[in-house]
Amino acid sequence: MRTRNWSRIFASSVRHRRRALHIAVLGCVLGFTTGRFQPLSASPPEPQAGASTASEGTHRSPAAGSLRERPPVDIRVDKTLVLINVTVTDPLNRFVTGLEKEHFRLYEEKVEQEITQFSSEDAPISIGLVFDTSGSMGAKLQKSRQAAAEFFKTANPADEFFLVQFNDRPELVVPFTTDTDKIQSALTFTQSKGRTALLDGVYLAMNEMKKARNPRKALLIISDGGDNSSRYTETEIKNRVREADVQMFSIGIFESLGGRGRTPEEAAGPGLLNELAEQTGGREYAIENVAELPDIAAKIGIELRNEYILGYTPKNRERDGKYRKVQVKLNQPRGLPPLKAYFRLGYYAPTQ
Numbered sequence: 083m084r085t086r087n088w089s090r091i092f093a094s095s096v097r098h099r100r101r102a103l104h105i106a107v108l109g110c111v112l113g114f115t116t117g118r119f120q121p122l123s124a125s126p127p128e129p130q131a132g133a134s135t136a137s138e139g140t141h142r143s144p145a146a147g148s149l150r151e152r153p154p155v156d157i158r159v160d161k162t163l164v165l166i167n168v169t170v171t172d173p174l175n176r177f178v179t180g181l182e183k184e185h186f187r188l189y190e191e192k193v194e195q196e197i198t199q200f201s202s203e204d205a206p207i208s209i210g211l212v213f214d215t216s217g218s219m220g221a222k223l224q225k226s227r228q229a230a231a232e233f234f235k236t237a238n239p240a241d242e243f244f245l246v247q248f249n250d251r252p253e254l255v256v257p258f259t260t261d262t263d264k265i266q267s268a269l270t271f272t273q274s275k276g277r278t279a280l281l282d283g284v285y286l287a288m289n290e291m292k293k294a295r296n297p298r299k300a301l302l303i304i305s306d307g308g309d310n311s312s313r314y315t316e317t318e319i320k321n322r323v324r325e326a327d328v329q330m331f332s333i334g335i336f337e338s339l340g341g342r343g344r345t346p347e348e349a350a351g352p353g354l355l356n357e358l359a360e361q362t363g364g365r366e367y368a369i370e371n372v373a374e375l376p377d378i379a380a381k382i383g384i385e386l387r388n389e390y391i392l393g394y395t396p397k398n399r400e401r402d403g404k405y406r407k408v409q410v411k412l413n414q415p416r417g418l419p420p421l422k423a424y425f426r427l428g429y430y431a432p433t434q
Contacts, residue, residue: 161395162432163199164190167298167329167363168390168410169424177388178421186423189409190396199393206240207386208258208294210287211265214305216249219274222335225372226304227269229333229379233302234262236383244290245269248283249276250311254290277311281319284330284358291328300364300386302379303332308354316354320361324405325430329364331382332356333375336368363426396431403433 166188170178183200211230219226237243245256245265255268284303291299309316323330332355356366365385367378392410410425 161399163393163395164408164429165199165297165327166392166394166408166410166425168392169363169365169385169388170390170412171422171424173419177385178418179388181390181415183392185413185415186390186392187411187413188392188394189411190394190398190406192409193397195394195397197392197394199391201391201393202389204238204387205298205391206238206242206296207298207300208291208296209241209243209299209386210291210301211243211245212283212287212301212303212305213245213247213269213272214249214278214280214283214303214307215247215272215274215276216278216306217275218278219306222306222372222375223272223274225375226335227266227272229304229375230269231266232376233379233383234266236380236387237262238387240296242295244287246283246287246290247272248279248286249274251279252283252286254286257290258293258295278305278307278309279311279313280305280307280309280354281312281314281316284319285314285322288322288326288328291326298329298391299327300329300331302382303330303355304335304375304379305332305355306335320358323358323361324428326362327426327429328362329386329426330359330362331364331385332359332366333378333382334366334368335372335375336370361427363424365424398431401432401434403431405430 168186170181172178179202181202183197186197186200188195188197211233213226213230215223234243239260242258242260243256243262243265244254244258245268247253247255256265259265280303284301287301291301334352334355336352352366352368356368359366365382367382369375369378396406398406405428407428408426410423412421412423414421
C-alpha cells in the first residue's frame, strides 16, 4: 500500500509539473503570437519614426489568462522614392553604357539629392504603340508597319504591349499582351481614312497604361502630322503627361518645310511631339523620308534597353502636390568626349 501511495504521489507530481510546463510554453506562444512578449528585464522599445505607438499599457505582460487583442497600430510611410530614367549619348548620338553611380549628380529644384538606388539593367517595360491611321498616312502605312515590326524585335519576354490606333477618333485595338504577333496581325489589316485625333489617342493610351504591370512604362507614337480632330486640348494632354510616369517617344513623318500640302496643324506637329517627349525624358524623331522609319524604330527600342535608373528620396518631404523640376548632370568620365543626358524634367509631389 505504501508503495502504491508513493507511486500516486509521484505520478501526481509529474502531472503537475507537466501542466506547469505546458502553461509556461503556452504563455510564451501566446505572448509571441499577440506581439506582447517581452523579457522581464527589457525596457519598452523605442517608437520608430513614421509610426504611431500604442499606449504604455500594451507593453506590459498580460495578466494570467488575459487574451485581449493588441490595439491596431497606424503605420505611415513618410518617404517617397522618385525614379528617373536617364539615357546618355556621345556627340555622334550613340548610346553610352558602362557608367557608374558616381558619374551622375541629381538635383531637385536646384538642391542636390542623394542617389540611393542605381541600376543599368534591362528591366521589363510596359509599352503602348500609338499608331496613326488617318487618311494622310496612305502610302506611309507599309513603312510604319515595318517600323513597328523592327521595334518589337528589341522586346524582351517579360515586356508587355498594347495598340491604340487613331484617325477621327482613337480606338484600343489590342489591350496589354506579351504576344507581339497579335499587334502585328492587327496592323496588317489597318486602312488609312479620316482626320487626325492625335491628342485623343495619347489620352486613351495614358488611361490604358494605368493597367501596366511593370514599373517602367513608355509610349511610342508613329504619326505623320499635327492634330486636327481631338476633343482634348494640348494643355490638357501636356498636364496629363507631366503627371504620369511614362516616357514618350515619337516618330513624326512630316512634309518638308517647303511642301505645298503642309497644313498649319502639320507645321505645329513637330513642336507638339517634341515637347511631349522632352517632358518625360523620351525623344522625338522628325523624318521626311519614310524609308528611315524601321531604323529609327529599332533605335528607340535599343535606347529603352540602355537606360540608367536613378532613385532618390527627396529632401523636401512636403506633400503639397506641386510640380518639382529635376535635373541630371554628368561627371564627365576621363577619356570620353562630352556626353549628353536625356531625362524626365520633373514630377508632381504626392498630396497624402
